Amino acid sequence: MTSSKQSQTQTSDSQQMEKIRQLVLGEDASLVKQTLKDNAREMVAEVFSEALHDREKNDGSVNKVLLPLVEKSVEKSVSNHSEQFVGYLYPLVGSLVRKSVTAFITDLLEKTNALIENSLTVKGLKWRFRAWRSNVPFSQYVASQTFSFRVEQVFLIHKETGLLLNSVSLNLGTAADADMVSSMLTAINDFVADSFKPNADSSEQQLDVVRTDDFTLVIKPGPKAAVVAAVTGNMPQHVADQLQVTLEDIHKLYDKELNNFNGDALTFENSENQLRDCLIAELKPEAEQTSKTPWMAWSVVFLLLCTITFLMAIRWQSVALKDQIELIDRQPGILITSLELNGLREINLNVLRDPSAIIIKDWLGSQNISLTHLNIKERAYLSLDPELIKHKVQIALGTFPNIQIQWQGMTPSFSGLLTNFDKLMLQNKLSGISGLNFIPSWLDGIVVNTDKTNAADDPNVIRAILDLNIAKIEKMSVAFEKGKSELSVTAIEKLISIKDQFNNLINLAEQQQISLGLVIMGATDTVGTPKFNQILSQKRADNVKLKLQELGISNNRLNAIGLGVIDLKTTNAGARKVLFNVVYFDAS
């Protein structure tokens, strides 16, 4: 009975509770929900940041959720308001570029300075020698000389296992065996703790500082981990303080990870930031001073600029000189074949010069051009420059002071008083000037002075001169190729000379009432049949005659004869040539 009563009371209690709950909270706790909803904004706002922070710390999920949202909204914003973004970024980008360029140049200058200082200066060479003598790498020696102290490497070591949790170093190469080093260090520490009596407070003996020739090993042990730093130079107290601060930070930040460490050092990856704070260094006072202004690099830059300016000035001078020399080309009888700069200041000048033209060195002297850096190569040539021909005529007239000359274009006319002999001499000289194309009528203005009795005007003397000139012509011959009758270029040049000399003789001879003729004799060597050789020799003589006719000798004065073979044992080449013979008769 009692029990059934009790159960009834219980049922009614719970029913009553339910009723009260409904009254207070409303149907399905709707009153509470409504109240929460009404104040939701304030409530969430109050804990929003903290909640985000806690959740991110717990499982890192906040970042994962937010990242794509932020990315999307930034992307949308940029594409919709690109103009505005450009406006925001423009001043930033400009100053960023300027900053990075400045930093780059400063860095480069400093590096160059250090390089020069370390390699070229007496100090640098001394250091190199000392580093070599003490068998340490040069960079290490420089560091030891430049820095008062420098923290080279920092280890974070798990106290219990001696395993390396993380390490940072200035130089990547030295960090390779950090894991074995840190275990060994723990072993040595254990060895010390075991080998010596415990401290008064019964705590174990601990290594604090290990000093060697090259560096100091500073060990800061904590309850769960130790920070160890390898320091070169004279370590000041504040390095140990920094290690202590870092050690405390790490214990605070990684408390849970240190307690639950199972060998996975990855969880301590971010401790690098804390450990990097310990990589401190201090330059020696003198090193500091020099590093402020990289004057070495600046002086090299200055020297470089000076050299460039100097070289450019020399080059500019040479170019100006070359332009000046080019003007020599305008001189009659001088032809520049090449004019070029050789190296920095040498100038090579190759010219053709007519022997009658001005001497090149004289011209350069008159222009005040120094010959020091000038290499002149000169070759002779015959110029047909009108100016030079006039000059040559003037020279020819040098020995005839009584003769005046007047030019009409390229045609001169001479006047004055001469003896017959001198007139002949002048005529001879003028006809010898190439390019002048002498015509005897130019001398018509000259009055022959017959009054004077002059040995040179003696008919016998003139006859002797005539004979001399005839002998000159007769000495000439024109050679031919084997079996050929065509005239070569040399042959034609010879014929031009023969024509000039023969025409001069005609004038001379006419004055002595003598009539001149030129016998042209063709000949061949012994090769071939006599008949063929006869024809060939005639052909050769005919060709020469034809050419002389073309050149202006009257047909009446020329006679071509084929001699056939000239069989002379004294000549090996045979006689493949045309010979000349001048014949003269008294006109009377």
Next chain:
Amino acid sequence: MIQKKICILGASGVGKTSLIKQYVEGIFSEKYLTSIGVKIDKKIVDLSSEKVQLMIWDIEGIDRYCGFQAKYLRGASAFIIVTDRTRSQSLIEGNEIFNMAKEVADIPGILALNKKDLPTTWHWSDSELADIKHPFAKSFDTSAKSGEGVEEMFSYIAKILTE
């Protein structure tokens, strides 16, 4: 990469150092063994799932004249006890060392019966041997000369330590 500290223990002259010499990376000279009583080497074991880096503390031979450096076992995940098949005494000593080690660290112990390349001269019966092996997590017949059993032993240790 997971790192684990393991220790190699054993009586003097059983060939601890020779056993691992060719299979580990080391930078320290053997003279450390006699000076501070320990030398550290490294062995990376490539399991199919992951790589495990074993930091191997090779501890100086233990005998009745030389005390057991319990501190070196601190933080270790496992230990190997090396014995010499040609010396009965080494097995007894190995057993003693095992007990000492178990007192300071409750970690798996592995038995290496070394010098497999030489004829066995001890006279343990199979049941006696089984009794001695019993407390160990596993035993391996090894040879420093041929290298037999060494890789398997390290792989086994890496495996049980990552499971």
